[in-house]
Structure formats: structure tokens, C-alpha cells
Amino acid sequence: MSDPKKVLIIDDDPAICDSVKAVLEAVGFQTEVAYSGKDGVAAFRRSRPDVVLCDMMMEDLDAGAQAAKIMRKERPDVPIFLLSSIGDSTAETVGFGHLGFSGIFQKPVNFDLLLAVMGRIAKS
Amino acid sequence: MLGELYSRCPDAEAFRHAVEALGGDFVLDAAEMIELGEAYFRRHPDTSCNRDRESVLAGYALVRLCVTERLIRRLSPAEREFYRGVFQNPGRVGVLSGRFSDDELQAGLAAVEAAMAEIRESIEGIPKGPVKERFIGGISHLCTVLYLIRLHLDKRTPGLDSGQSGGGKS
Numbered sequence: 001m002s003d004p005k006k007v008l009i010i011d012d013d014p015a016i017c018d019s020v021k022a023v024l025e026a027v028g029f030q031t032e033v034a035y036s037g038k039d040g041v042a043a044f045r046r047s048r049p050d051v052v053l054c055d056m057m058m059e060d061l062d063a064g065a066q067a068a069k070i071m072r073k074e075r076p077d078v079p080i081f082l083l084s085s086i087g088d089s090t091a092e093t094v095g096f097g098h099l100g101f102s103g104i105f106q107k108p109v110n111f112d113l114l115l116a117v118m119g120r121i122a123k124s
Numbered sequence: 125m126l127g128e129l130y131s132r133c134p135d136a137e138a139f140r141h142a143v144e145a146l147g148g149d150f151v152l153d154a155a156e157m158i159e160l161g162e163a164y165f166r167r168h169p170d171t172s173c174n175r176d177r178e179s180v181l182a183g184y185a186l187v188r189l190c191v192t193e194r195l196i197r198r199l200s201p202a203e204r205e206f207y208r209g210v211f212q213n214p215g216r217v218g219v220l221s222g223r224f225s226d227d228e229l230q231a232g233l234a235a236v237e238a239a240m241a242e243i244r245e246s247i248e249g250i251p252k253g254p255v256k257e258r259f260i261g262g263i264s265h266l267c268t269v270l271y272l273i274r275l276h277l278d279k280r281t282p283g284l285d286s287g288q289s290g291g292g293k294s
Binding site for chain 1: 213257260266271
């Protein structure tokens with residue numbers, strides 16, 4: 001990848017941030033991590049990522065949604081994906097699209113799928 | 125068994141020593157997961173309006189400890205150390221895997237992935253709720269590290285490339 005895309009990972013579990021960061025960097029992405037929704041928004045403004053991967057339940061139960069709404073409003077063109085421990089059907093019920101997310105990856109993340117999506121974004 | 129063991133141990137460090145001493149020789153089916161989860165929540169009560177981050181991370185650590193010991197139970201001592209090391213520090217996978225041949229790494233990883241598939245099936249048997257959430261959150265990191273090891277192995281042995289590593293390289 002000649003111009004590595006930058007991915008912001010927001011999750012209050014440092015282990016998740018470390019492992020997702022390691023996978024993304026292994027395939028050529030640049031990464032930045034933040035451990036709360038509030039810090040994630042600050043990192044979003046500072047580092048201007050091309051893609052965001054964001055957990056939902058952090059300092060507040062809906063901290064991910066709060067952060068996504070702010071990021072979506074400031075830069076609507078940036079894809080923001082929810083990394084969720086809740087079931088797919090539950091995610092559909094709460095309407096992740098209305099919460100500011102472009103899509104959802106259920107934990108444990110299917111990285112074949114995630115990397116395929118990221119690859120398409122990297123080419124666009 | 126694990127729930128009772130957890131309740132008897134005064135802190136996380138004592139529990140870690142006790143679990144590691146078992147060498148993975150314990151049952152970790154859905155019923156045991158629920159029992160362990162209930163013991164954990166007695167010590168770390170969780171409410172919908174009060175989500176304490178340290179307690180949540182303690183839950184994930186508890187899950188990772190027990191699952192890791194089950195995953196590596198049939199491996200050699202050196203391989204056990206490798207998996208414990210990379211689960212702690214995924215960024216060191218390249219360095220830590222250097223002591224194994226491609227075949228050794230492949231065989232060990234296949235065994236661990238098979239054990240993880242069994243664990244995931246057991247988690248499916250837990251009813252929706254906080255116990256299940258802790259187990260999913262806990263194994264999520266471990267699954268990602270296993271993917272990372274697979275990526276690393278594919279890079280070492282291009283002939284085995286399963287196409288998993290193409291996402292961001294174009």
C-alpha cells in the first residue's frame with residue numbers, strides 16, 4: 001500500500017487495542033488508539049484518520065455512540081465501524097446506523113471480513 | 125470448579141497461580157463459564173447505570189487466563205510460554221515465534237485454533253447477559269492474536285497463504 005490509510009481504534013480495553021493495532025499494522029495500515037470515547041474524539045480531531053473502529057460501552061454505556069455522532073457530524077465522509085460484543089440482532093434492534101455508525105463488526109471480529117472492507121476503503 | 129476456586133482465592137494474582145497450576149486440566153463448558161461468571165460478579169457487581177472499567181477489565185483478564193490455559197494445555201512448555209507471551213504482548217509475535225520452525229508453529233496454532241473453536245461453541249451456550257459479554261470480550265483479544273499469528277505464519281511460508289492477509293496491502 002503506497003499511501004497507508006490511517007485507522008483510529010477506540011476501545012477501553014487496552015488488550016483489544018493492542019491486538020487490533022498489531023493486525024492492522026501487519027497488513028500495512030497506520031494506526032492510532034484511544035481508550036475512551038472522549039479521548040477518541042480528541043484523537044479523531046488531531047490525527048484525522050481515514051477509518052474509525054469504535055467500541056460502544058466505555059466510560060458510559062453509549063460512549064461509542066456519543067463519540068460516533070460527534071465524529072460523523074464533523075467529518076461525514078469518514079467510515080466509522082462499531083466493534084460490538086452485543087449480538088447482531090440486538091445491534092439491528094438498537095439501529096447502529098442511526099447512532100452514527102457505518103457498519104458493525106461483531107466481536108470476536110472476523111478479520112477476513114474486516115480486512116476485506118478496509119482493503120476496499122484503502123483503494124477508494 | 126473454577127467458580128469455587130475463584131471464590132476461595134483472595135485476589136486475582138492468587139487465582140492466576142491456582143489456575144496455572146492446573147495446567148489446563150479443568151472443564152470449561154458453558155455451565156462452568158456461568159459458575160465462574162457468577163462468582164466474578166459477586167465480587168464485581170455490575171449494574172446498568174454503573175459500569176466500572178477496572179471491574180470489566182478484571183473480568184476480561186479472568187476469562188483470558190482460564191481460556192488461555194485451556195487453549196495451550198496440550199502444547200510443549202516452550203509453546204505454552206510463546207502463547208502466554210504473545211497474548212500479553214501481540215507486538216512481539218515476530219520475535220517470540222522465531223524459536224519455532226514453520227511446521228512447529230503451524231501444528232501448535234492448529235491445535236490452539238481447534239481448542240478455541242470448542243471454547244466459542246461453549247460460549248454460544250451461555251444465555252445473553254453480562255457473563256456472556258465478559259466471555260466474548262475476553263476471547264476477542266485472544267482470537268485477534270491467533271489471527272495475527274496466522275498472518276505471521278503466512279508471511280513466513282507464502283505457499284500456505286490462505287488469503288487472509290491481503291486487506292490493506294494493495
